[in-house]
Amino acid sequence: MDFLNFIDFKITDVLDIILVAILLYYIYKLVRGSVAINIFIGIVIVWAFWKLTELLGMEMISSMVGAFMQVGLIALIIVFQQEIRKFLLMIGSTNLANKRNFIRHFKFLRQESLTTSIDVDAVLLACEKMSASKTGALLVFARNNSLDFVKSTGDKMYTEINQPIIESIFYKNSPLHDGAVIIENNYIVATRVILPVSNERTIPLRFGLRHRAAVGITEKTDAIALVVSEETGDISYIRNGEFILYKDMSDLASMIKEDLI
Secondary structure (H helix, E strand, C coil): CCHHHHHHCCHHHHHHHHHHHHHCCCCHHHHHCHHHHHHHHHHHHHHHHHHHHHHHHCCHHHHHHHHHHHHHHHHHHHHHHHHHHHHHHHHCCCCCCCCCHHHHHHHHHHHHHHHCCCCCHHHHHHHHHHHCCCCCCEEEEEECCHHHHHHHCEEEEEEEEHHHHHHHHCCCCCCCCCCCCEEHHHEEEEEEECCCCCCCCCCCCCHHHHHHHHHHHHHCCEEEEEEECCCCCCEEEEEECCEEECHHHHHHHHHHHHCCC
């Protein structure tokens, strides 16, 4: 019987399912925490409805939804231009020769066995002290995408992370306090870095250039950023060009550690 043909699986069918699952996971990873996640879910629902109408032989509604999916492709490219750019950057910057980075790409398979090498707790303790004294700070954590294009704008450094070092860098009288700090693999690799500033008009006016720079770098790469406001002392967490809400410092630490795995 024809409807039982799906039971005759080939190895290529299994590979096809695995590749589609990985692709969908990466797309979800790119859009989670942003308004684009709602659009992504909507597309998945429309696509599933389209395939269901095809399966049931409902030709009229199937052709209408199919036409919508085809014509809407251009609109989707415009809507998801930032996410598509990040996806291509992520693929282009993947170093398969590095075993740890390779495993990181499959963290959804072994998430419980992976931990970040960055001392997130030390970073947050420093941010809390700077918040109390209203000392402005901007820290950028590199992930898969290379940040060499912005590191070259600042001063190179290779210092292991600890709380006093971070506080001394952003001390108001320090020559290094202007600009951003780039963190890679538990090391501060650059200071006084100049970041691209976002032109997004939806950012509230109460946020200054430090916050706009954090939004800018997380829009263009998959990096994440922490900002300590010089005016209010508030600590902001920014990912995918969006301000991420958190309950307390413990919740913030958990989110950062998960994103850095």
